[in-house]
Amino acid sequence: MNKVTTIFLVLIALVILSAMAAVTFGPADIDSAELISCLVGSCQNQIANIVIWQVRIPRVLVALVAGMGLAIAGAILQNTTRNPLADPYLFGIVSGAGLGATIANISLADNLTVALPLAAFLGALFSVIIVVFIAKVLQRMEQLLLAGVAVSFMLGSITQFILYFGEPFATNRVIFWLMGSLARVEMANFYVIASVLIVAIVTVIAVHRQIDALLLGDESAASLGVDVDKLRLLMLGICAALTATIVAYCGGIGFVGLMIPHIVRQLIGVTTLKLIIGSALIGAIFLIWVDVIARSSLPHAEIPIGIITSALGSIFFLFIMYRSRAIT
Amino acid sequence: MSTLLNISQLSWQVQNKAILQNINFNVRKGEVIGIIGPNGAGKTSLLRCITNQNNILASTNVTGSVQLKNRAITQYSAKEVAQHFALVMQKNDTIFALSVQDVMKMGLLPHKTLFSLDSDHDKAQINLALKKVGLEQALHHSFNQLSGGEQQRVLIARALVQASQVLILDEPTNHLDVFYQHQVLQLVNKLNITVIMTVHDLNLASLYCQRLLLLNQGQLICDGSPEEVLTPKQLSQVFGLPCQQSVDAMTGATQVSFYLPETDEHHSRFSESVDE
Numbered sequence: 252m253n254k255v256t257t258i259f260l261v262l263i264a265l266v267i268l269s270a271m272a273a274v275t276f277g278p279a280d281i282d283s284a285e286l287i288s289c290l291v292g293s294c295q296n297q298i299a300n301i302v303i304w305q306v307r308i309p310r311v312l313v314a315l316v317a318g319m320g321l322a323i324a325g326a327i328l329q330n331t332t333r334n335p336l337a338d339p340y341l342f343g344i345v346s347g348a349g350l351g352a353t354i355a356n357i358s359l360a361d362n363l364t365v366a367l368p369l370a371a372f373l374g375a376l377f378s379v380i381i382v383v384f385i386a387k388v389l390q391r392m393e394q395l396l397l398a399g400v401a402v403s404f405m406l407g408s409i410t411q412f413i414l415y416f417g418e419p420f421a422t423n424r425v426i427f428w429l430m431g432s433l434a435r436v437e438m439a440n441f442y443v444i445a446s447v448l449i450v451a452i453v454t455v456i457a458v459h460r461q462i463d464a465l466l467l468g469d470e471s472a473a474s475l476g477v478d479v480d481k482l483r484l485l486m487l488g489i490c491a492a493l494t495a496t497i498v499a500y501c502g503g504i505g506f507v508g509l510m511i512p513h514i515v516r517q518l519i520g521v522t523t524l525k526l527i528i529g530s531a532l533i534g535a536i537f538l539i540w541v542d543v544i545a546r547s548s549l550p551h552a553e554i555p556i557g558i559i560t561s562a563l564g565s566i567f568f569l570f571i572m573y574r575s576r577a578i579t
Numbered sequence: 580m581s582t583l584l585n586i587s588q589l590s591w592q593v594q595n596k597a598i599l600q601n602i603n604f605n606v607r608k609g610e611v612i613g614i615i616g617p618n619g620a621g622k623t624s625l626l627r628c629i630t631n632q633n634n635i636l637a638s639t640n641v642t643g644s645v646q647l648k649n650r651a652i653t654q655y656s657a658k659e660v661a662q663h664f665a666l667v668m669q670k671n672d673t674i675f676a677l678s679v680q681d682v683m684k685m686g687l688l689p690h691k692t693l694f695s696l697d698s699d700h701d702k703a704q705i706n707l708a709l710k711k712v713g714l715e716q717a718l719h720h721s722f723n724q725l726s727g728g729e730q731q732r733v734l735i736a737r738a739l740v741q742a743s744q745v746l747i748l749d750e751p752t753n754h755l756d757v758f759y760q761h762q763v764l765q766l767v768n769k770l771n772i773t774v775i776m777t778v779h780d781l782n783l784a785s786l787y788c789q790r791l792l793l794l795n796q797g798q799l800i801c802d803g804s805p806e807e808v809l810t811p812k813q814l815s816q817v818f819g820l821p822c823q824q825s826v827d828a829m830t831g832a833t834q835v836s837f838y839l840p841e842t843d844e845h846h847s848r849f850s851e852s853v854d855e
Contacts, residue, residue, distance in 0.1 A: 335674065457693040464685050467671050473632060474668070475688045475741065476661030521675040522684075 258519055262532035266315070269539045273311045274303065276547045305438075313436040314542040315535045316444045317497045318507060320451070322534025324490040325508020326515070326526045327455060330462050331486045334396060335516075338509040339494035342487070343402035345505070347378025348498040349429055350406045353413050356421040356428075367428070368499035375495030378402055383487060431502035431557025433542050440500040447496045451489045452527065458482065459523040466521070503557045506564025507534060513571065582649075583608045583745065583773055589628055589643035591621075591635075591797070598624045600797045602643070606745075611767070611774040613788035615781055615808075617818055620794040622777040626747055629775065630664045631655075661689035665738030667748040671730065677722045679733055683709065686740030708736040712766055728759030735766065748776035752783060785809055786832045793817065806833045 275286060279302045285294070286303065294300040321339070328337040339345060351374020355366045385398040414422045455462070461482050464472040469479045497504070515529035538556075541563070545556045584606035591599040599621050606612060614622045627635055629645055631652045636645060645652045647663060655663070665686070683705045684697065709715045712732040722730065731751055738746050751767065752760040760780070764787040767774055778784040784791055785805035793801040793808050795817040801808045814822040820837045827834045 330675075333674065460685070460688045460691055460695070463681070464688055466673050466675055466677060467682065467685065468668070468673075470632075470668050471666070471671060471685070473657075474630070474661065474664070474666035475685060476656075476658040477688070478657060516676070520681075521677055522681050 255519055255525060259528060259532065262529070262536070266532055266535050266539075269536050270311050270315055273314070273539045273543050274307045276543045277302070277307055278546075309438040309441055310433050310436055310542065310546075311539060312438075312441045313433055313444065313501065314538045316441060316448050317433070317501050317504065318511075318534040318536070318538025319531040320444060320448050320493045320497050320534075321504060321507040321538070322511035322530035323448075323451060323455070323527055324493045326512040326523075326530040327451075327462070327486050327490050328508070329512055330521075330523055330526060331465055331483050332396065333466060333468075335513065336509065337396060338506075339490060340505055340508070341396055341403065342399035342490070343378035343382055343406060344375045344491055344494045345498055345503055346403040346406040346410065348372070348375040348495055349425075349503065350374045350410045350413075351377070352428055352499075353410045353417075353425045356425045357413060357417045371499035372495045374406075375491060375498060378406055379487065379491035379495075383484065427555065428502045429557070430555030431504040431560070432553065432555050433501055433545070434553055436500055444496050444500065447493055451493050452531065454485070454489055455527050456524065458485075459527070462486070462523040501556070504538070505557055505561045506567075507538065507560055510564050510567050511537060581608050582606070583647070584629065585644075585646040585649070586629065587644055587646075589625075589641070589645065591624060591628065591641045593640055597797045599628065602799050604792065604799065604802055606773060606775065608773055609771065610790055611788050612790045612792060613776055613778045613784035614792045614794060615778055615784050616794035616800075619796075620817075621797040622794055623749055624797075625794065626666075626749055626775070626777060630666060630747060631660060658689050661741065663742055663744045665741040665746050667731070667734045667738055667746070667751060669749050669753055671734060673723065679709070679714070679717045679720050679722055679725070680705065682722050682733055683718075683737050683740060686737040689741060704740055705736075708739040709733075711739060711770070712736045726759070727754050728756075728762060731755065731759070731763050732766065735763070735770075739770070739772075743772055745773045745775065746770070748774070750777055750779060752778070752780065781809060781814070782827075782832075782834050785834060786827075786830055809833050809835050811835070 274290075275281075275283065279299070281289075281296075281299045281302065285296055285299050288294055289296075289300050289303045324339045325337070328339065328342065329335050348371040351370035351372070352367055354374070355370035359366045359370075381402050382395065382399045385402070386395040389395075389398065410425075414425060461472070461477045464475045464477050465479065465482070472479050494508075511534045512526060512530050514533060515526055519525045519529040541559050542556055545554045545559055548554060582605050586605070587603050589599055589602040590597065602625065614625060616622055628641065631645065634653070635641055636653050647655065652660065684701075686705075686708075687697070687701055706715060706718070709718060712735055714729060714732055714736065717725065717729070717733070722733065725733065735746070735748075735751075746767065748767065751763050755763060760783060764783055767776070768787045776788075778788070788805065790803065791801075791805055791808040792799060793813060800817060801813055809824060811822045811824050814835060814837075818837065821840060822835055822837050825834050825836070826832070
């Protein structure tokens with residue numbers, strides 16, 4: 252336990268340092284003395300003040316909570332389904348959000364700042380309801396994942412159908428949105444994501460033993476007094492709310508939920524409490540730095556963040572496959 | 580010995596097939612009971628009803644009652660049931676790298692509230708239970724890398740942490756070699772708690788259980804000591820094979836042996852399966 256506590260303390264320090272360091276990156280030229288004076292509220296340069304407080308800090312904070320949320324959603328799904336490859340994407344949550352965003356873009360182009368996140372959220376919830384309904388009918392866990400994949404493809408094809416016949420301008424917007432970006436986030440987004448995140452973390456910590464009990468099978472968990480169906484439904488709902496909120500503001504950011512818990516299992520442990528805290532911290536560090544790469548690696552443009560996470564994620568998985576092949 | 584469990588007129592019907600038919604028996608505190616019978620006799624189903632798994636007693640297919648300490652088990656919450664009964668299932672594999680300690684902590688669950696963390700007392704309890712099964716040094720080992728016998732012992736230790744009243748085991752010696760079969764059953768036998776288990780091997784059941792329940796086609800055929808239950812007449816009827824009873828010279832326990840008569844029909848089937 253001592254070793255784990257040390258790792259957590261180091262990670263917390265790294266989260267804080269990463270967030271502070273990330274604020275120094277950006278196209279506007281602000282030196283560190285100016286940065287510090289703006290942070291403590293004695294800023295001389297009004298433009299620097301606005302850039303730091305209204306652009307960079309909200310963005311870094313959203314990256315922090317979005318990284319936490321996506322990693323936690325993956326971790327929860329993996330432990331409750333006993334499948335290390337479970338991910339919000341596999342449950343159709345992101346494709347549902349994509350469909351919602353598409354419909355909003357095509358039909359309500361006037362008021363997108365409110366309509367787009369709302370429609371994405373509703374689309375994500377819609378897909379989860381379908382997946383859960385199918386799983387309820389089938390009553391098999393392996394098939395819950397397959398149902399998610401099927402629903403994901405189904406909603407994806409509807410989205411593509413609409414885009415294909417849609418107005419090119421709206422289509423472009425949706426495609427860029429699906430690639431993921433933190434360029435347009437505001438402080439208000441941070442508060443919304445952070446509140447959902449807090450509810451999710453508190454709930455998971457409350458039932459962490461119940462989730463652990465699932466790791467040796469449903470029958471074993473039921474014999475320990477766990478209402479398996481109810482617990483799984485609750486956790487699926489939490490993951491859906493978390494992912495839907497994040498996707499609604501930030502678009503599609505893949506692989507975080509798959510990759511981060513994998514690292515945490517190797518580094519810290521597999522039981523829920525360790526996995527959740529570890530995933531939150533490493534997920535935050537990861538997304539803060541990926542966003543720094545997204546906004547500072549090209550001179551006059553940003554790279555959509557989802558492109559970077561997917562590229563890193565796929566390389567990461569090939570590496571894992573290569574390494575496990577070497578072991579066995 | 581006081582009566583702990585009372586099973587009366589228990590029947591379970593699925594479509595037109597009777598899985599259990601009018602089962603009646605009592606379990607006294609401290610008894611070690613083996614449930615024996617052919618495949619599909621209803622052994623595991625009986626265990627499920629006794630522990631009211633998935634609230635099965637509330638289903639319309641099930642009639643009769645199970646009482647724990649003179650109160651219907653359906654009146655206990657799932658958590659309370661888990662505080663009285665600990666189950667050791669047949670299959671317990673996980674793809675995640677759980678440590679023995681992680682598995683043991685699951686046993687604390689029925690005694691914990693939401694948000695609770697592990698106390699020093701919990702850790703002491705876990706160590707004590709592992710010591711009872713002879714695995715105190717394995718606390719930080721990976722559960723998946725233990726042998727089948729060691730995994731079974733860890734699960735029995737988990738059951739000890741979970742509930743000290745009744746231990747329920749479903750085929751605890753499945754997939755174990757002869758050494759581990761005896762080791763696990765001897766351990767179970769010496770725990771000094773009430774044990775109800777299904778056992779395939781009749782001679783092991785006879786050696787380690789004080790009392791046997793013989794089931795066939797959902798009916799309780801016989802309930803008594805191994806000597807009373809394992810009679811050639813009853814066993815040959817239930818298993819469809821001629822049978823002989825003897826007393827083992829080494830252990831003094833009642834033992835049975837079966838043989839397949841070499842009638843033409845049987846003989847041809849037998850030789851085919853050998854050829855494979």
